[in-house]
Amino acid sequence: MQPTFSSSRILLPVSPWFIFLTLTVALLLNFLPTAHWPGVPDWIALVLCFWSVRESRRVGMGWAFILGLLMDVADGAVLGQHCFAYVLLAYGASSLSRRLLWFPIAQQALHVLPLLLLTQAIQAGMRMVVGGDFPGWGYFVGPFVASVLWIPATYLLLLPQFRPVEQNPDRPI
Amino acid sequence: MAGIDHAPPPFFKRGPAPLALLTFYILVSLAIFVVDLRMHSLDLLRQTVALFVDPVQRVAQTPGSLVDYARNYLEGMALLQRENDQLRHAKLNTAPNLLRLEQLEAENERLRKLLDVKEREQANGQVAQILYTARDPFSRKVIVDKGQQAGITAGQPAIDEAGVVGQVTRVFPFSAEITLITDKDQAVPVQIVRTGQRSVVFGLGNGQMELRYLPANADVQVGDVLVTSGLDSVYLQGFPVAKVVNIERDSAYSFARIFGAPVAGVENFGEVMILNPREPLPPAPPAAKGRGDTSDKPGVRQKKKRAAKEN
Numbered sequence: 001m002q003p004t005f006s007s008s009r010i011l012l013p014v015s016p017w018f019i020f021l022t023l024t025v026a027l028l029l030n031f032l033p034t035a036h037w038p039g040v041p042d043w044i045a046l047v048l049c050f051w052s053v054r055e056s057r058r059v060g061m062g063w064a065f066i067l068g069l070l071m072d073v074a075d076g077a078v079l080g081q082h083c084f085a086y087v088l089l090a091y092g093a094s095s096l097s098r099r100l101l102w103f104p105i106a107q108q109a110l111h112v113l114p115l116l117l118l119t120q121a122i123q124a125g126m127r128m129v130v131g132g133d134f135p136g137w138g139y140f141v142g143p144f145v146a147s148v149l150w151i152p153a154t155y156l157l158l159l160p161q162f163r164p165v166e167q168n169p170d171r172p173i
Numbered sequence: 174m175a176g177i178d179h180a181p182p183p184f185f186k187r188g189p190a191p192l193a194l195l196t197f198y199i200l201v202s203l204a205i206f207v208v209d210l211r212m213h214s215l216d217l218l219r220q221t222v223a224l225f226v227d228p229v230q231r232v233a234q235t236p237g238s239l240v241d242y243a244r245n246y247l248e249g250m251a252l253l254q255r256e257n258d259q260l261r262h263a264k265l266n267t268a269p270n271l272l273r274l275e276q277l278e279a280e281n282e283r284l285r286k287l288l289d290v291k292e293r294e295q296a297n298g299q300v301a302q303i304l305y306t307a308r309d310p311f312s313r314k315v316i317v318d319k320g321q322q323a324g325i326t327a328g329q330p331a332i333d334e335a336g337v338v339g340q341v342t343r344v345f346p347f348s349a350e351i352t353l354i355t356d357k358d359q360a361v362p363v364q365i366v367r368t369g370q371r372s373v374v375f376g377l378g379n380g381q382m383e384l385r386y387l388p389a390n391a392d393v394q395v396g397d398v399l400v401t402s403g404l405d406s407v408y409l410q411g412f413p414v415a416k417v418v419n420i421e422r423d424s425a426y427s428f429a430r431i432f433g434a435p436v437a438g439v440e441n442f443g444e445v446m447i448l449n450p451r452e453p454l455p456p457a458p459p460a461a462k463g464r465g466d467t468s469d470k471p472g473v474r475q476k477k478k479r480a481a482k483e484n
Contacts, residue, residue: 028229029233031230032236033233060191061194061195062194064198065201070222073219074226074308075309076309076316077307077309080206080209091191095191131357133379135311
């Protein structure tokens with residue numbers, strides 16, 4: 001871990017099961033009947049982006065592809081639409097990860113915003129190329145909400161990795 | 174020491190280069206995008222994935238339906254009583270027509286037999302509950318709780334108590350997807366009740382519908398009711414589809430722009446009736462040669478078929 005603003009705090013290694021759990025919860029959140037509410041973020045994009053930044057060796061484009069496929073089927077969208085967008089998101093996030101983690105958390109959120117917007121724009125673009133209607137600007141509110149949620153998401157998703165503040169001198173790490 | 178990796182970090186085996194992986198995944202995504210959109214040959218993949226996704230989706234729907242259930246429960250007696258009264262009124266209002274319906278249908282059948290006309294098909298079907306709206310913001314679709322297990326096949330029409338709702342477009346093992354008639358370019362062959370004029374009404378994707386390809390001077394008025402014409406072999410004849418709400422006649426164009434609103438509670442939740450597939454129509458007679466006026470009918474038909482296929 002690099003010396004970032006908060007990385008003075010050494011984190012425990014992440015458990016793969018926790019990554020799996022968070023992605024499943026994100027999937028569940030995406031499946032909630034909230035489609036017609038304005039500004040509901042794409043939870044999977046947010047969590048996927050987070051893990052691609054933090055653990056780019058564990059969560060990468062393969063996961064993105066599979067999650068995209070699940071979302072395509074669940075949405076009733078054309079197969080491949082979410083896959084394409086999520087794969088690009090995972091790639092962008094993992095290639096940004098070295099740089100991103102140096103910034104304070106609010107600026108991280110700003111960095112993530114274009115990635116999430118791009119994910120949404122790619123999906124809209126793909127559908128409009130093949131004759132879909134423009135879904136309205138409300139469609140692009142989600143990424144803004146998601147990038148604000150980056151801040152609580154960071155704390156929440158790193159929670160199991162924080163070490164206790166009071167340390168046992170017999171076990172220095 | 175639980176969480177510490179003892180294995181050395183895999184410096185030298187990181188799998189394929191990220192750019193190569195990216196290219197691979199992008200190519201695969203684009204390939205399935207095009208294949209699914211143009212050739213519709215990935216239904217098996219979709220059904221397989223749906224088998225895994227469906228339970229999760231149903232779990233995710235439970236909180237919402239529990240809230241609905243609780244609200245219904247709490248609203249309780251007064252509402253029920255009011256609804257009951259309304260229903261009794263409605264029943265009484267329709268009683269004169271309904272009571273004679275059976276006799277009329279029998280009479281109609283007899284007359285049709287006398288005239289040697291094909292008998293009217295019976296409308297049968299099964300009731301299905303709408304589970305949720307598909308999240309895809311680019312289309313208007315709902316998912317219902319009956320699928321292959323209940324014998325649903327793609328193409329069956331769905332109606333509610335007021336009129337046509339849509340058409341089954343995809344069937345999964347335990348659920349089915351209904352494309353609403355307001356979905357963009359979803360076509361329904363209709364007939365104007367007042368004049369008997371046949372046409373095709375298309376969804377616009379914004380909750381409205383448009384009656385296309387009618388001449389600017391066509392005899393259409395605001396308030397006209399459009400019912401299914403039954404000319405496709407999908408919808409039975411006579412189900413209300415839409416009501417004309419707005420007509421723009423501009424002499425610059427040869428067609429009038431006629432907008433309608435769906436009659437059925439297309440965008441509401443609730444229950445729908447999925448009608449059984451119709452018996453196939455008798456084959457079209459061979460096109461007559463050498464006469465201009467007869468040759469246009471098959472053309473119209475083909476256009477309809479193509480429009481329906483596009484969806």
